[in-house]
Amino acid sequence: MRVDTGDRAYDWVTTAFASMVPVLLLLIFTAVGVAGWPALREFGLGFVTSSAWDPVNGRFGAAPALYGTIVSSAIALVIATPLALGSAIFLSEFAPRWLRQPVAFTVDLLAAIPSVIYGLWGIFVLVPIVRDHVTPFLRDTLHLGATPLFSGPNYGPSMLSAGLILSIMVLPYISAVTREVLMAVPRSQREAALALGATRWEMIRDAVLPYARSGIVGGVMLGLGRALGETMAVTMLIGNRHEISASLLAPGYTMASLIANEFSEATGDLHLSALMAVGFVLLLLTFLVNAVARWLVWRTARAGAGGAR
Amino acid sequence: MTVVLTPAPARPPAPADGEGRRDAMAKRTRRTVRRRRARSAVMQALTYLAAALATLPLIAVLTYIVIKGAPALTPGFFTAMPAPVGEAGGGMANAITGTLILLGIAGAIGLPIGIGAGLYLAERRATALATTVRFLADVLNGLPSIVMGIFAWELLVKPMHHFSALAGGIALGAMMIPMVTRTTEEMVRLVPDALREAALALGYPRWRTSLSIVLRTALGGIVTGALVAVARIAGETAPLLFTAFGNQFWSTALREPIAALPLQVFTYAISPYDEWHAQAWAGALVLVALVLLISLAARVATRRRHAGGE
Numbered sequence: 001m002r003v004d005t006g007d008r009a010y011d012w013v014t015t016a017f018a019s020m021v022p023v024l025l026l027l028i029f030t031a032v033g034v035a036g037w038p039a040l041r042e043f044g045l046g047f048v049t050s051s052a053w054d055p056v057n058g059r060f061g062a063a064p065a066l067y068g069t070i071v072s073s074a075i076a077l078v079i080a081t082p083l084a085l086g087s088a089i090f091l092s093e094f095a096p097r098w099l100r101q102p103v104a105f106t107v108d109l110l111a112a113i114p115s116v117i118y119g120l121w122g123i124f125v126l127v128p129i130v131r132d133h134v135t136p137f138l139r140d141t142l143h144l145g146a147t148p149l150f151s152g153p154n155y156g157p158s159m160l161s162a163g164l165i166l167s168i169m170v171l172p173y174i175s176a177v178t179r180e181v182l183m184a185v186p187r188s189q190r191e192a193a194l195a196l197g198a199t200r201w202e203m204i205r206d207a208v209l210p211y212a213r214s215g216i217v218g219g220v221m222l223g224l225g226r227a228l229g230e231t232m233a234v235t236m237l238i239g240n241r242h243e244i245s246a247s248l249l250a251p252g253y254t255m256a257s258l259i260a261n262e263f264s265e266a267t268g269d270l271h272l273s274a275l276m277a278v279g280f281v282l283l284l285l286t287f288l289v290n291a292v293a294r295w296l297v298w299r300t301a302r303a304g305a306g307g308a309r
Numbered sequence: 310m311t312v313v314l315t316p317a318p319a320r321p322p323a324p325a326d327g328e329g330r331r332d333a334m335a336k337r338t339r340r341t342v343r344r345r346r347a348r349s350a351v352m353q354a355l356t357y358l359a360a361a362l363a364t365l366p367l368i369a370v371l372t373y374i375v376i377k378g379a380p381a382l383t384p385g386f387f388t389a390m391p392a393p394v395g396e397a398g399g400g401m402a403n404a405i406t407g408t409l410i411l412l413g414i415a416g417a418i419g420l421p422i423g424i425g426a427g428l429y430l431a432e433r434r435a436t437a438l439a440t441t442v443r444f445l446a447d448v449l450n451g452l453p454s455i456v457m458g459i460f461a462w463e464l465l466v467k468p469m470h471h472f473s474a475l476a477g478g479i480a481l482g483a484m485m486i487p488m489v490t491r492t493t494e495e496m497v498r499l500v501p502d503a504l505r506e507a508a509l510a511l512g513y514p515r516w517r518t519s520l521s522i523v524l525r526t527a528l529g530g531i532v533t534g535a536l537v538a539v540a541r542i543a544g545e546t547a548p549l550l551f552t553a554f555g556n557q558f559w560s561t562a563l564r565e566p567i568a569a570l571p572l573q574v575f576t577y578a579i580s581p582y583d584e585w586h587a588q589a590w591a592g593a594l595v596l597v598a599l600v601l602l603i604s605l606a607a608r609v610a611t612r613r614r615h616a617g618g619e
Contacts, residue, residue, distance in 0.1 A: 013425060017426045024486060106367050107364060120593050
């Protein structure tokens with residue numbers, strides 16, 4: 001039948017296009033994995049535990065990059081999560097209706113600014129402020145200079161600067177998810193708590209937040225996924241040094257910025273393969289974090305749609 | 310005999326009658342309530358502070374970009390080629406054109422596949438493939454863009470032994486696919502089933518219903534979503550670092566390296582020359598203006614559609 005052919009062609013095309021999504025993911029994993037395999041085979045598990053990065057002698061260890069990725073992301077989350085949570089609570093509980101859209105819009109717009117622009121702003125604005133005002137304040141006024149976290153020379157580009165710019169970049173993602181999740185909490189929960197005599201804050205703490213907890217965790221993990229993979233702004237602010245240092249003021253490296261810096265000038269096949277292997281580790285890490293995050297958010301959305309727990 | 314009087318107990322002595330006991334309890338309750346209310350007010354103030362702090366970075370970044378970028382942004386910026394080091398002025402004509410070419414290639418790949426996949430997801434909601442694709446598209450959206458870059462390098466640049474605009478465009482297109490898929494799905498879902506059923510009842514075959522009726526109804530939203538994806542892609546630098554690679558000279562050839570606006574901003578920003586820094590700010594201003602204008606327009610368009618439509 002004529003009708004059948006059109007339907008069949010349409011179904012075939014849309015199914016084929018939809019299938020390209022998992023195929024693309026598979027291609028990415030395969031291409032990067034196969035390219036990184038020589039280095040992984042050469043160094044084994046020591047690849048992620050060794051700190052040596054010696055292109056001349058052919059020894060590569062990704063431990064400083066892995067350490068830097070985790071530490072800079074941790075700093076970003078520690079700063080961004082309370083701010084995102086606080087502003088999301090403000091928007092869903094306290095803000096007057098006319099203020100909601102503008103504030104939410106302003107926070108969400110942070111996500112639209114390209115990473116390289118954050119890097120540019122970071123180099124010329126944030127790093128001088130951190131170097132000349134924030135660090136002396138932390139070291140001398142708060143006497144944190146005695147701790148190993150804030151010891152060492154104060155160059156400017158550092159784990160702290162990178163963590164700060166990451167927190168700004170990650171804030172809109174956590175905020176958007178948290179906001180949606182908080183607004184999905186049914187009014188009956190809130191009203192029940194208030195009817196029992198709770199103050200506004202107690203209502204939020206005991207009735208709203210526990211209900212939204214897995215969604216909030218999902219949002220934070222989404223932010224973590226972004227922070228782990230962020231390249232340009234971090235490359236411009238982290239100082240690019242292959243070393244693990246206890247001090248937050250020391251320059252460091254992340255996996256993404258390592259690849260960005262050394263890829264076009266890689267000397268030799270093993271160097272390239274090592275960079276690909278770093279890329280594979282990064283890919284795996286962000287894939288897992290994003291998958292868990294999406295699952296958590298999806299689970300909260302389903303529970304919310306299904307009614308009160 | 311002296312009697313040592315013990316000091317009065319901290320708590321007021323329990324009075325003999327029930328009335329007094331209730332008063333004492335009421336006083337304690339009032340104290341606790343006051344403390345709880347105070348705590349609530351403090352936390353409320355903290356959330357106000359958090360919201361204020363959350364809006365601060367955007368204002369700070371945009372202000373600096375405008376202040377530093379506007380002086381260097383002359384009309385010649387869009388038409389002139391980069392000036393040699395040490396000379397002020399010059400422009401980013403090759404980078405702006407390069408970005409437009411890359412966006413064209415990316416769109417040619419990302420839009421058809423994304424819209425097709427989005428249509429599939431919206432129409433076949435709960436099949437195994439649909440659930441998988443939806444989940445994986447969301448995960449793909451969160452993957453680092455540098456990984457997309459090395460992926461495109463491995464598959465395109467290495468075999469061709471050449472950096473090329475094509476490789477850069479394909480890397481960007483691959484990033485566009487999951488974005489456009491999800492926004493298309495959401496926009497097509499908004500089309501009421503009644504419309505589809507009416508078309509089917511009138512004898513339209515299923516494929517024509519989807520394309521002529523459903524797709525056309527959702528087209529505004531789909532275009533908005535596509536524009537937002539293009540805006541996000543326009544600012545991406547990492548995938549281009551080793552695919553398009555950047556180019557000092559004027560080039561529009563697809564098999565040659567090509568300049569791009571974010572790449573140029575990056576190169577100039579990390580350079581040690583003040584003139585180049587000024588150019589970087591100007592380029593950043595152009596880029597941010599482009600991205601923000603599209604995002605703003607998309608927001609306004611979606612809100613109007615949601616308010617006036619279903």
